[in-house]
Amino acid sequence: MAGKIVADTLETGAGADIATSHIVNGTAKFWVNFNGTGTPATNDSHNQSSLTDNGTGDFTHSYTSSMGNVNYFSVGQGYYNTGGNSALIQWTLKNATGGLASYLLTSSIRVDVVYLDANQNRTNYDYTGNWGSVTGDLA
Amino acid sequence: MQTPEFQGTHLWDRLGWAKENLEGYQSDYRVVYEDSIDECAKILVPDPNWMAAAMQGGILPPVWVYWELAKDEAQPDFKKHTRGYLLHETEPVEAMTEEEAIEYLIKKDVPQSVWQTWDEGNRPKMVICRKEQLPATREWRNAWRISDELNLEAA
Numbered sequence: 074m075a076g077k078i079v080a081d082t083l084e085t086g087a088g089a090d091i092a093t094s095h096i097v098n099g100t101a102k103f104w105v106n107f108n109g110t111g112t113p114a115t116n117d118s119h120n121q122s123s124l125t126d127n128g129t130g131d132f133t134h135s136y137t138s139s140m141g142n143v144n145y146f147s148v149g150q151g152y153y154n155t156g157g158n159s160a161l162i163q164w165t166l167k168n169a170t171g172g173l174a175s176y177l178l179t180s181s182i183r184v185d186v187v188y189l190d191a192n193q194n195r196t197n198y199d200y201t202g203n204w205g206s207v208t209g210d211l212a
Numbered sequence: 213m214q215t216p217e218f219q220g221t222h223l224w225d226r227l228g229w230a231k232e233n234l235e236g237y238q239s240d241y242r243v244v245y246e247d248s249i250d251e252c253a254k255i256l257v258p259d260p261n262w263m264a265a266a267m268q269g270g271i272l273p274p275v276w277v278y279w280e281l282a283k284d285e286a287q288p289d290f291k292k293h294t295r296g297y298l299l300h301e302t303e304p305v306e307a308m309t310e311e312e313a314i315e316y317l318i319k320k321d322v323p324q325s326v327w328q329t330w331d332e333g334n335r336p337k338m339v340i341c342r343k344e345q346l347p348a349t350r351e352w353r354n355a356w357r358i359s360d361e362l363n364l365e366a367a
Contacts (some may be wrong), residue, residue, distance in 0.1 A: 077318075111350065112343050114238070119231055120224070122262040123321045126255040130352045135321040137262055138223040138299060139273070139281055141294035154230050167327075179285055179293060180278065181321070199350055211224055212281065212296030 083148070103136055103207035109151075109199040123135060130186040130197030131167065138211055145209025151186050152202035154186040164205050165195075179212060215270035217269055223299045226271045227261075236260030242316045242346060244342055245326045245338040253356045255346065258317055266316065269307025273299050275319045314340060 084090040090212055105118040113126045125133040149164025167176040169185040176183035187195040213233055218226050239276035243256040265271040277298045305343060308316060318327050320336065339358055347356075 111348065112242070112346050113255070114256055114259065117236070118259055118261055120227055121259040123259055123317055124257045124322070126257065126348055128252050128254075137265075139278070139293065139296070141296060160336065180282065199353075210292075212294040212299060 088203070093116045098188065098210065101208050102138070102140065102211055103134070103204045105134055105203075105205050107132075107203050108195055108201050109203050111203050113199075127183065130198070130199055131183070132183050132186065132203075133183040133184070135181040136207075138180075141210035143177050143179060145207055147205065147207045149182070149184065149186075149205030151200040155171075157185070164203065182207065203212065213246075215268055218270055218304055220301055223273060226264065226304070226306055229238065230268065230271050231261060232346065234261070234264040237263040237267060239263050239310055239314065240343045241310070241340060242343055243318055243322060243340050245322055245330070246349075246358060247323050247326050252354050253358050254323040255316070256321060257313065262317075263313055266308045266313035267310065270304045272316075273302045274305050275316050277291075278320050285301070285345075344357070353354050 082090050082092055082210075083096070090111065101119075103120040104117075105121050105124070106116045107118075107124055108114050108116060109130065113124060113132070114176055115121065115124050120137050122135045122137045125135070135142060141205060147164075147166070151164065165185050165187060167185050184205065185197055186196050187193070187199060216229065218229075238260045240259045241258065244253050245256070246253050261262055262272075280295060280298055281293060284290060284293060305316075316338075317340075326338050334360060
């Protein structure tokens with residue numbers, strides 16, 4: 074490292090301050106932008122070692138720097154554009170038929186990318202645009 | 213570009229340096245494996261930024277660190293990691309070739325039950341291949357299996 078700043082508080086010129094712990098703890102610890110169609114590929118990311126295609130709209134993201142526990146928060150969305158139509162889709166924790174512990178780990182997260190029909194039924198689907206993010210504590 | 217001396221530097225900070233200074237590397241290698249008879253074949257895709265860090269050297273911890281953390285997490289009373297320092301304080305590994313990086317990644321992200329016994333059954337349950345060897349379309353994706361010819365096919 075070229076240098077290191079050690080500080081407990083950051084302060085603006087106007088005198089407003091914030092504890093550096095807010096930044097350390099509140100920063101996203103993982104994010105990814107990937108294409109889920111064809112042979113899936115990561116367009117860009119941070120703190121991801123691999124993307125695993127488990128099936129249609131079913132992906133595992135593995136972390137390089139592990140999370141400290143499984144209380145972390147994840148969020149994501151997707152996008153598709155076909156025939157001039159586009160829609161938002163959902164990124165959800167993998168349907169927990171195998172138990173939540175199987176899919177939410179400190180080393181990885183397995184998610185379903187789904188759309189909801191008019192009756193709110195979930196359908197897994199492979200979209201071109203997918204974005205996910207995780208916030209929580211690192212190990 | 214020379215990797216800074218990262219001994220004892222938090223892994224998160226090392227990844228931040230890599231993100232700022234290294235160009236992502238899109239590997240054409242894919243790892244296809246089957247870890248459950250109830251599920252189709254899975255395809256592991258290396259992350260381009262991770263590949264760049266692996267091939268640069270001096271950034272990633274040795275893979276055994278992840279095995280130790282996985283052992284801790286497998287304990288029934290696990291609440292949170294108490295040995296995260298292994299990620300940050302263990303001396304980073306040297307630069308890897310692309311193939312060595314894929315081997316490391318298999319040992320990190322593919323279940324041990326797969327890569328430790330990948331060729332002990334009637335047919336292999338893991339294959340390393342090139343992206344172009346995979347089907348170009350995702351038809352029957354949820355029925356893909358590794359065939360005897362080491363290609364994927366609909367079951």
